[in-house]
Amino acid sequence: MYRYTEFDQRFIDERVAQYRQQTRRYLAGELTDEQFQQLRLRNGLYIQRLAPMLRVAVPYGTLSATQLRALADISRRYDKGYGHLTTRQNVQFNWPTLEAVPDILADLATVEMHAIQTSGSCIRNITTDQFAGVAADEAVDPRPYCEITRQWSSQHPEFDWLPRKFKIALNGAAADRAATQVHDIGIRVRRDAAGQDVFDFLVGGGLGRTPAIGGVIREGLAVEHLLTYLEAILRIYNRYGRRDNKYKARIKILARAMTLPGLKERVDAEWAHLQDGPGTLTAAEIQRVKAHFAPPAYAQQADATALLAERRLASPAFNAWMRNNVAAHRAPGYAIVTLSTKLTGVPPGDVTDVQMDAVADWADAYGHGEVRIGHEQNFILPDVPLGQLPELWERATAQGLAAANLGLLTDMVCCPGGDYCSLANAKSIPLAEAIQRRFDDRDYLHDLGQIDLNISGCMNACGHHHVGHIGILGVDKKGAEFYQVSLGGNAGDDASLGKILGPSFGREEVPDVIEGILDVFVQERREAEPFLHCVRRIGIEPFRQRAYANAG
Amino acid sequence: MPTLVKNLGVARDDWTLLEAPVAPPHVPERAILPLAAWLEGGAAFKARTDMGVWLAGDADPEANAAALAALPLLAIHIPAFADGRGLSLGALLRTRYGFGGELRAFGDILPDLAPYLHRCGFDAFVLADDRAAHAAIEAVGAITGHYQASATAPLPAFRRLARDAAEGVG
Numbered sequence: 178m179y180r181y182t183e184f185d186q187r188f189i190d191e192r193v194a195q196y197r198q199q200t201r202r203y204l205a206g207e208l209t210d211e212q213f214q215q216l217r218l219r220n221g222l223y224i225q226r227l228a229p230m231l232r233v234a235v236p237y238g239t240l241s242a243t244q245l246r247a248l249a250d251i252s253r254r255y256d257k258g259y260g261h262l263t264t265r266q267n268v269q270f271n272w273p274t275l276e277a278v279p280d281i282l283a284d285l286a287t288v289e290m291h292a293i294q295t296s297g298s299c300i301r302n303i304t305t306d307q308f309a310g311v312a313a314d315e316a317v318d319p320r321p322y323c324e325i326t327r328q329w330s331s332q333h334p335e336f337d338w339l340p341r342k343f344k345i346a347l348n349g350a351a352a353d354r355a356a357t358q359v360h361d362i363g364i365r366v367r368r369d370a371a372g373q374d375v376f377d378f379l380v381g382g383g384l385g386r387t388p389a390i391g392g393v394i395r396e397g398l399a400v401e402h403l404l405t406y407l408e409a410i411l412r413i414y415n416r417y418g419r420r421d422n423k424y425k426a427r428i429k430i431l432a433r434a435m436t437l438p439g440l441k442e443r444v445d446a447e448w449a450h451l452q453d454g455p456g457t458l459t460a461a462e463i464q465r466v467k468a469h470f471a472p473p474a475y476a477q478q479a480d481a482t483a484l485l486a487e488r489r490l491a492s493p494a495f496n497a498w499m500r501n502n503v504a505a506h507r508a509p510g511y512a513i514v515t516l517s518t519k520l521t522g523v524p525p526g527d528v529t530d531v532q533m534d535a536v537a538d539w540a541d542a543y544g545h546g547e548v549r550i551g552h553e554q555n556f557i558l559p560d561v562p563l564g565q566l567p568e569l570w571e572r573a574t575a576q577g578l579a580a581a582n583l584g585l586l587t588d589m590v591c592c593p594g595g596d597y598c599s600l601a602n603a604k605s606i607p608l609a610e611a612i613q614r615r616f617d618d619r620d621y622l623h624d625l626g627q628i629d630l631n632i633s634g635c636m637n638a639c640g641h642h643h644v645g646h647i648g649i650l651g652v653d654k655k656g657a658e659f660y661q662v663s664l665g666g667n668a669g670d671d672a673s674l675g676k677i678l679g680p681s682f683g684r685e686e687v688p689d690v691i692e693g694i695l696d697v698f699v700q701e702r703r704e705a706e707p708f709l710h711c712v713r714r715i716g717i718e719p720f721r722q723r724a725y726a727n728a729g
Numbered sequence: 730m731p732t733l734v735k736n737l738g739v740a741r742d743d744w745t746l747l748e749a750p751v752a753p754p755h756v757p758e759r760a761i762l763p764l765a766a767w768l769e770g771g772a773a774f775k776a777r778t779d780m781g782v783w784l785a786g787d788a789d790p791e792a793n794a795a796a797l798a799a800l801p802l803l804a805i806h807i808p809a810f811a812d813g814r815g816l817s818l819g820a821l822l823r824t825r826y827g828f829g830g831e832l833r834a835f836g837d838i839l840p841d842l843a844p845y846l847h848r849c850g851f852d853a854f855v856l857a858d859d860r861a862a863h864a865a866i867e868a869v870g871a872i873t874g875h876y877q878a879s880a881t882a883p884l885p886a887f888r889r890l891a892r893d894a895a896e897g898v899g
Contacts (some may be wrong), residue, residue, distance in 0.1 A: 184890060187874060188872065188875070190871045195868075195871040195872060202864070207864070208839075215810070215811050216841055329877060331876055332872065332876075333815045333822070334877060335817050335820055336813070338812065338842070338845070340814025358848070401826070415813055415816070415817045416787070416814055452826060455878045455885060455888060456885055458887070459891065462887040462888075462891070576799065
């Protein structure tokens with residue numbers, strides 16, 4: 178993974194000092210709440226319902242074991258002993274004090290971490306495929322380009338005061354695990370016929386109040402143009418994006434107003450000035466960053482086929498975990514393991530300091546000291562030798578991190594909701610738990626197959642409800658919490674936005690509604706047809722009828 | 730009292746910013762006119778060398794770039810401190826249209842915006858008061874090395890560092 182140069186480290190250290198000075202001025206009364214808000218947001222600090230919330234950047238979801246231990250330590254010293262994995266692959270702390278944040282940032286800087294631009298109207302953490310670099314279906318490792326983009330977007334002189342937040346995702350595999358179609362900019366990295374890395378750029382996707390699927394604005398762009406092309410898009414957005422209404426300020430609204438061809442014309446005209454200028458990447462720079470992501474030395478592993486077969490026969494729980502949570506690795510003898518945080522009764526994405534330390538230890542013991550965070554709010558160990566899977570599974574089970582539900586209904590994506598967030602209309606965590614409790618039969622869940630259930634507590638869509646196969650959105654009706662249900666959304670290769678069933682439901686009705694939807698699916702599905710496919714085939718009407726019948 | 734920072738020092742402001750258009754014969758010396766008023770003044774205004782122009786953040790200077798670039802002073806209005814349009818506009822005037830005169834930001838300017846303004850080519854900004862002016866000057870030096878090319882760094886860090894390494898400079 179990427180290690181800081183002296184230049185990188187100095188930038189982070191000076192940023193900490195800068196933020197410390199900003200905090201001091203605020204506490205001394207030299208900055209108003211409104212002024213300081215903009216400054217703290219650019220350093221990941223929200224003022225929440227109960228306490229400040231600090232969002233630490235985990236660039237493209239990659240952590241070292243050392244960094245994860247540092248996060249565990251911070252959660253012990255400045256928080257209540259836990260952290261929360263977010264849908265942007267970051268880590269949030271819900272209980273630090275405003276005064277302590279500069280010290281937390283200084284601690285983070287000692288392990289090459291920061292909270293820069295994890296909130297606010299600026300370019301946010303760059304995200305990617307949580308299996309990047311190890312996935313069997315990967316054409317190009319996107320991480321070097323993520324890192325180059327991270328550096329370029331850090332305190333950009335022009336683009337730190339945008340009309341609205343700006344999210345960039347890169348994906349380099351056959352499957353789109355980075356949801357590139359629902360980002361302000363989605364970049365698909367691939368290898369062209371000549372064997373060169375090239376980018377396809379999508380613009381104007383996004384969730385929130387007006388969900389939209391991004392459109393292709395450029396295909397086959399040579400890698401050296403990455404930053405100048407980004408600059409062209411961002412400059413057009415910064416100059417012409419709406420600032421009069423924050424709900425119409427994302428680039429998707431500009432793309433709609435200009436039309437995609439219109440926006441492309443403006444971007445290309447701007448790029449004509451920048452193309453081949455000093456911002457053009459050099460081969461040496463690409464090579465320098467790529468060297469940080471060179472594959473580790475994978476050892477020849479003893480054949481584990483017999484061992485795994487025997488253990489799978491002996492333990493249905495291990496068998497289910499192998500089936501759902503272990504993915505194919507590009508190196509023979511290795512696997513990618515997802516450690517689910519979605520144990521019933523635990524808020525999705527919440528992890529304790531003890532769990533963080535344990536995962537760090539496993540990353541060292543069963544891998545090359547590296548951990549990933551996926552946008553589905555789970556931990557990933559990217560390099561586990563097949564023969565060590567049974568041992569890892571036992572240890573993960575003891576830590577409550579071996580729920581074998583990856584990709585299944587109970588592996589839901591969920592924002593912190595009204596329990597923590599001051600923006601939320603409704604709570605999301607108790608609802609997630611109620612659904613997990615209703616559907617806790619492993620065989621039933623497995624028979625249902627892949628179902629993405631996403632819950633957001635409000636229109637801001639941090640829980641990505643629009644792209645859940647089943648999406649649930651918290652809404653406020655005259656001060657009471659209600660939930661709107663949609664079906665047919667998808668974040669993957671053929672992204673789509675869910676269709677709303679109809680009027681919203683009370684919280685206690687939602688498990689019955691979900692049960693009704695699943696009953697219709699079981700009745701209507703053809704053989705092993707996936708849920709999403711079934712919804713697309715028969716439409717939402719049969720589901721709607723049963724849902725409202727069940728809600729009584 | 731509004732305080733002008735120029736070339737990273739507090740300076741006396743000897744220009745007059747005119748909010749509204751003024752009839753040509755009555756334009757005082759060293760006046761900063763709204764863009765529309767300056768355009769209306771035609772050749773008579775363009776001939777004057779003691780006149781500046783101010784632009785709104787959403788202005789498109791492209792059509793008049795050459796004439797604007799010849800002026801001694803251009804000012805850009807920042808209507809709200811989190812409104813970054815002026816940064817792009819300033820950067821364009823400095824780096825694309827070759828404006829070499831005083832580039833000034835005025836309006837709702839937080840001291841913490843000063844580093845961004847400075848890097849986008851502004852050499853003057855009007856702060857709310859003397860304390861804010863000094864905070865702005867201090868803020869500009871807070872971070873000594875940035876990644877991107879800008880008006881103050883013609884090369885991005887990756888080119889600068891590679892060149893320094895090749896030349897054996899620490």
